[in-house]
Amino acid sequence: MSSNYKFLILLTLLITFLVYTASVYTKGTALSESNPRLDTAAIQGKVLWQKYNCSSCHQVYGLGGFIGPDLTTTISQKGDAYARAIMLSGTKRMPHYGMTEQEADAITKFLSYVDSTAVHYKR
Amino acid sequence: MLIQQPSTISASKATLPPNNQSKAFSPSKAGTLFLVSGIISLLAGMLYGVLGSVQYLLPDFLAETIPFYKARPLHVSLVIAWIFQGAAGSIYSYAPASVKRPLFSETLARVHWILFVVTGLGIIASYTFGHFGGREYLEYPVWFAIPIILSWCLIIVNYFKTVGGSLSKYPVYIWMWGTGIIAFLVTYFEAYLWLFNSVQSNTVRDITIQWKANGAMVGAWNQMVYGTAFYLMERISGNKKASYSRITFFFYFLGLTNLLFNWGHHTYIVPSAPWIKNIAYIISMTELLILGNIIWNWRKTLTDAQRHYHVVPYRLLLASDFWIFVNLALAILISIPAVNFYTHGTHITVAHAMGATIGINTLILLASAYFLVIAIYQKSVTSKLFNVGYWLTNISLLVFWISLLGAGVVKSLQAKHPFSIDPYEKYLEQSLIWFRTFSYSGFALLIGLSILSVPLLRIFINKTQVRNN
Numbered sequence: 001m002s003s004n005y006k007f008l009i010l011l012t013l014l015i016t017f018l019v020y021t022a023s024v025y026t027k028g029t030a031l032s033e034s035n036p037r038l039d040t041a042a043i044q045g046k047v048l049w050q051k052y053n054c055s056s057c058h059q060v061y062g063l064g065g066f067i068g069p070d071l072t073t074t075i076s077q078k079g080d081a082y083a084r085a086i087m088l089s090g091t092k093r094m095p096h097y098g099m100t101e102q103e104a105d106a107i108t109k110f111l112s113y114v115d116s117t118a119v120h121y122k123r
Numbered sequence: 124m125l126i127q128q129p130s131t132i133s134a135s136k137a138t139l140p141p142n143n144q145s146k147a148f149s150p151s152k153a154g155t156l157f158l159v160s161g162i163i164s165l166l167a168g169m170l171y172g173v174l175g176s177v178q179y180l181l182p183d184f185l186a187e188t189i190p191f192y193k194a195r196p197l198h199v200s201l202v203i204a205w206i207f208q209g210a211a212g213s214i215y216s217y218a219p220a221s222v223k224r225p226l227f228s229e230t231l232a233r234v235h236w237i238l239f240v241v242t243g244l245g246i247i248a249s250y251t252f253g254h255f256g257g258r259e260y261l262e263y264p265v266w267f268a269i270p271i272i273l274s275w276c277l278i279i280v281n282y283f284k285t286v287g288g289s290l291s292k293y294p295v296y297i298w299m300w301g302t303g304i305i306a307f308l309v310t311y312f313e314a315y316l317w318l319f320n321s322v323q324s325n326t327v328r329d330i331t332i333q334w335k336a337n338g339a340m341v342g343a344w345n346q347m348v349y350g351t352a353f354y355l356m357e358r359i360s361g362n363k364k365a366s367y368s369r370i371t372f373f374f375y376f377l378g379l380t381n382l383l384f385n386w387g388h389h390t391y392i393v394p395s396a397p398w399i400k401n402i403a404y405i406i407s408m409t410e411l412l413i414l415g416n417i418i419w420n421w422r423k424t425l426t427d428a429q430r431h432y433h434v435v436p437y438r439l440l441l442a443s444d445f446w447i448f449v450n451l452a453l454a455i456l457i458s459i460p461a462v463n464f465y466t467h468g469t470h471i472t473v474a475h476a477m478g479a480t481i482g483i484n485t486l487i488l489l490a491s492a493y494f495l496v497i498a499i500y501q502k503s504v505t506s507k508l509f510n511v512g513y514w515l516t517n518i519s520l521l522v523f524w525i526s527l528l529g530a531g532v533v534k535s536l537q538a539k540h541p542f543s544i545d546p547y548e549k550y551l552e553q554s555l556i557w558f559r560t561f562s563y564s565g566f567a568l569l570i571g572l573s574i575l576s577v578p579l580l581r582i583f584i585n586k587t588q589v590r591n592n
Contacts, residue, residue, distance in 0.1 A: 003291030006298075009376050017383045020402070024335065028396040029328035035394065038324045046323070053255040053262055056192040061330045061393050062468045063259045063337075065195055067179060069547040070468050093182045095190055117326050120392045 035117045038110070045110030048103050057094070060114055068094065073122065075108070075115040083108050150495060153232030154216035158492050159583045160240050161208030162576045165485065168201030169569040176562040180555070196262040197250050202480060203260065203344075204243055207307075209488030210347035211235070211278055214300050216495055217354050218285055221297060227284035231277050238274035242267060260337060261314055268315060275308050294357070294366030295375050296350040302379060303346030310340040331395045338386025344484070346382065352440060352487045355494050359437050374413060381406055388458040392467060400460070407458035410451055435509060436497070439490035442517050446482025449524075450475060470557075471531030478524050481568070486516075492579050500582065512574025519567035526560035533557065 031037055038046070049055070055064035058071045074083055087104040090096035099107075175194040177184050189197075219226045226232060246263045249255075256264040282304055286297055314336035316322045322329050357366050365371055387403025453475050457466045466472065533554045551558075 006291060006372065010379075013376070013379060013383060020384065021335075024331060024395075024399060025328070028399050029325060029331050031325055035325065035327045038326065043323055047256075050256055050258060050262075053192045053196065055259045056195045056262070059468055061334075062389060062472070063330065063333060065191070066468075066470060066473060067191055067195075093191075095186070095192070114326055117394055118392075119394050 034119055036113065038113050041106055042109045042113045045106035045108070048099075048107050049110055052097055052099070052107075054107070060111075061118075071111055071114075072118050073115050075112045076118075076122070080108050080112070083111060150216035150499065151219065151226050151229055151232055153229060153236050154212045154214075155495070155499075155583055156233070156236045157208045157212030157215065157239075158495065159580060160236070160243075161205045161212060161488070162492065162580050162583075164201045164208060164243070165205035165576065166569075166573060168198050168205060169565075169572060171195075171198035171201060173562070173565050173569050174198075176558070176565045179551075179558040180562055193250055193253060196255070197247065199260060200246060200250070200262070204239075206344050206348065206480065206484050206488065208239065209484075209491065210303070210344060210351065211239075213351040213354075213488065213491040213495075214278070214282060214304070214347065216491075217351070218282060218297070218300060221354065222286045222293060224285060224287065227281050231281045235274050235277040235281070238270050238277070242270040242274065258314065258317065258333060260340075265315070265318070268311070272308070272311065275304075275311070279304055279308065294353075294363070295371045296353040296357075296366060298372075298375060299346045299350030299353065299378075302382075303343050303350060306343035306346060306382060307340060310336045310343055314340065327393060327395055330393050331390055331399070334389040334393070335386050338389055339382055341479075342378075342382030342386075346378065348484045348487050349378070351491050352443065355436055355440060355487075355490055358494070359434055359440075374416065377409055377412060381410060385410075385458075388463065389467075391460050391463050404458060404460065407455065410455055410458075413451060436490035436494040438513060439486045439493065442513070443483050443486040443490070445517075446478055446486065446520075450478040450483065453478070465535040466531060469531035469534040470527040470529075470554075471535075474524050474527035474531065477527065478520070481572075482517075482520055482524075485572070489575055489579075492576075492583075496579060496582050506578075508574055508578070512571050514571075515567060516571030516575060519564045519571055522564040523561050523568055526557045526564060530554045530557035530561070 029035075054071075057065045057068035059065070060070070060072050062070075064070075071083075084101075084104045086094065087097070087099055087107060088101065171189070171194050174185060174189055175191055175198055178186070178191045178194065185194075215226065215232050246267055249263050249267070254264055255262045257267075261268070282301065286293065286301070290298060290301060313332060316332050316336075317329055322332060353366060353371075357363055385403050385406040387399045388407045390403070391400050453471075457463050457471060457475065534550050537550050537553055
């Protein structure tokens with residue numbers, strides 16, 4: 001295969017990738033009625049989700065560990081109160097992190113937003 | 124795909140790379156340092172993996188000292204660190220010889236190693252004390268990303284200054300290393316786009332980009348590791364033609380296309396635009412060509428295996444070819460949307476990830492480390508103990524892989540919907556036999572990999588020789 005062909009293929013792939021990536025970052029993942037913009041409290045909940053490394057045991061949209069249940073639709077299935085109670089008290093498998101009520105509220109808010117987007121889970 | 128070169132060396136000389144039999148090999152010392160710290164990372168990562176697996180069976184086991192939320196990121200990060208260190212070590216060691224030029228800067232390479240190791244120790248301390256803040260696979264506090272990016276820039280400069288500007292005349296592995304190094308940096312930046320509000324405040328965009336970055340990052344390290352495998356095969360067989368052939372470059376570009384576009388098969392359940400998933404599905408299915416190529420070459424592979432059976436790196440590459448075959452078959456299967464709906468979020472995905480990181484990446488990188496030892500010390504490292512480690516690693520990995528599939532199938536069958544949280548404790552109980560199996564086989568795997576890698580460490584560190592069989 002000649003050098004020119006190799007560079008032409010590489011260049012074509014790179015340009016296609018750039019166009020494709022720009023589309024994924026914009027139209028492919030645009031906000032919508034089923035994908036509302038997160039408010040400040042939910043973003044704070046997402047930051048806490050990362051701080052407590054919840055994804056080590058739980059998944060959201062397949063991202064995370066497997067020793068605990070997937071939490072993508074936990075709010076619609078179990079409700080806010082149940083989720084908050086688990087976070088505040090822990091379980092046999094889940095450590096008691098000593099979260100404040102405000103922190104548990106924020107994570108619950110974040111999970112509620114995730115749940116509202118999970119249309120494919122609920123088909 | 125990897126083991127396809129005809130042999131030109133005799134069995135009596137098969138313990139040494141043909142091109143190195145008459146002259147000493149003096150690779151970059153930084154390359155060796157990377158392999159040493161990489162092997163230590165692998166063993167430590169495996170140990171944390173075993174501890175984590177025991178916690179599936181005994182939730183209270185070390186629950187205060189190393190709870191699962193610490194053990195898992197330690198396990199994952201250390202094993203990923205091994206892959207990057209093994210790949211970087213191989214590239215520093217082989218790239219200069221491949222292009223017949225000295226490494227641009229040994230000092231830069233050592234600074235890279237120091238930065239990487241110091242940052243790695245910082246991340247381990249951070250996890251141990253429970254300081255997180257990042258995302259899946261990159262759970263450390265965000266500022267650790269700065270030295271990682273800096274250190275990676277050093278290998279980019281060193282590599283491209285070493286190989287020069289005329290990539291076109293070089294074999295396929297020079298291209299693979301180059302694209303792998305660049306692609307990692309791009310995907311790493313992408314993994315931190317969540318710091319921007321337009322991503323952070325949009326759940327679907329955030330999750331999609333996270334999968335995009337993670338999926339492509341795996342593709343990036345595969346380019347580096349597979350490039351190393353191509354290099355090793357060329358050196359073992361002495362046949363340089365394949366590394367320049369049209370068919371090899373075809374598969375290189377196919378692999379690159381998959382790196383760039385096939386990540387979307389992770390997002391079938393994410394409500395992003397349908398075209399993202401359609402493109403990913405079509406691209407994923409092109410992997411069938413790679414699978415077909417492996418089957419096509421299988422017979423020749425077996426013939427070569429007989430000739431090269433006593434070449435340690437060759438045997439490790441041969442085993443990795445088997446793992447490529449089974450993991451690729453699994454990957455293609457779970458890329459089919461109807462199948463993916465039930466398998467995603469189960470241990471079947473873990474089986475795919477573990478089979479690839481251990482069966483493919485780790486075995487290729489261990490082959491690279493053995494090749495380097497043989498090249499530097501001009502000594503055979505075949506021994507009875509190696510055989511024990513080789514078979515223990517492969518058999519225990521097979522049992523481990525099957526047990527993960529078993530746990531995944533139970534979850535898919537047991538729940539009326541695979542993502543239902545109602546029966547989770549029930550699922551854990553029903554899968555106990557599989558969890559036991561993966562915990563025990565995981566321990567056997569740790570022993571097998573220790574048998575394979577501790578002698579390498581001994582040689583690299585003490586510069587002693589392994590007693591031949």
